[in-house]
Amino acid sequence: MRCDDYLKELSAYIDDELDQEVRKTMQTHQLQCDHCKTMYETYKLIQDEIGNSNQVQLPQTFHSQLMGKIQHEKQIKTSKRNKYLWAYTTAAAVMLVVLGVNQQGMNVNQQARMPVAPYQLIQEEKDDTALARATREESPPKEERFIETDGLVEQERHDVSRFNIAIEKTKWQVETQEDLEKLKQLLVQLENVQWQRIDDTVVELNFENHQAKNDVYQQFQQEVSLEQKDVQESLVVLLVVEAP
């Protein structure tokens, strides 16, 4: 083997990436040629020094800063999870109000479509609310008016009117700040009407019959604009007539 050939293969030789035959030839040449031996030692020294990274010192702040970031991420994740759980529970609760009245009338297939988990969540998280009560009881059979669909939560939240079932439900959103204040006052003044705040922007009013609902509805109409527009702060009022 000539020195040129040795030097060409030297890198792969120190990496142990040559087949055995070439490797043996390299070893033999190295024993006979001091120049190539020194070249080998030089490359090996560089390789060993690069491999020996123990001398690189980790900056002092590194670990504490990292753990701080991780702690922060964990907190954000936890608070997000709680937020989603609340939103999910609320959405599920609204959905079950709509569907709950129909539960007794469902056939087996329809019942199988009902999500089990949200129902359990409601029992755990919101068992004390009138909403949960409405979902589980007070449900006469009205099978013929049930609208079958998938993605119930989404659709219910975007288009309440599609679920024209046992209860009468009116979604009402005020359009101005002034109307919002008026509506809040009206809600406080209401007598003999069961109502609850579902979240910061949704209030649900429950009536025993249509007449009671219409009375309140007319009262609201006189005081507050009905037209729905985009407003930064608005309140959605669900007027719900529960089945007797």
Next chain:
Amino acid sequence: MEEHIEKKLIQQAQKGSHQAFEKLIVEHEQRIYAICLRMLGNEQEAYDAAQEVCLKVWRQLPQFESHSKLSTWLYRITTNQCLDHLRKQKRKQEVSFYKYIGEEEREATYEETTENPIGTYIEEVALQDVIAQALSQLKSEYRILIVLRDMQGYSYEQISNHLDLPVGTVKSRISRARQKLKKILMQNKEPYSSFFRQIGKREDGL
């Protein structure tokens, strides 16, 4: 760290225990930082990249499957992070240079042992600095190959798969990278003089 302890800590960390994660990462963060420093050649960039790597390890740990080795997995994340960084950097046409580690920092962290006498330590640290600086002068495509091979110990085939290059190209590029690195180190000027003298002595002795 013993394998069964590591496995247990991984399981706890996967469930969200940051105490378990801390015990795991403390074993590897120095090496993660060292790889980033050698690959990127700049302390600040290496610091940021290594932090990002450790955060990715934390975020992706639930997906980690315990039949593979943790160290292999997280050094792969490290390499990918550095490669991404270098690709972005290349687009920006930025050039960065390695900065020396402060002398005080080195002395403050040194602990003398009988196996590691102080003279050898200083010599090694000096040589490490010189090599690190030379490495930072290499084009990034050469530097990556040297770090993957010499620091992380990947085979040519593994590097070929990792960088999507033919094995022959990996072999020839590593060879060229070594030649260039040696050329930089053999300059008779600061900071390379110490390396030049060390090798020069051997060559004189021929």
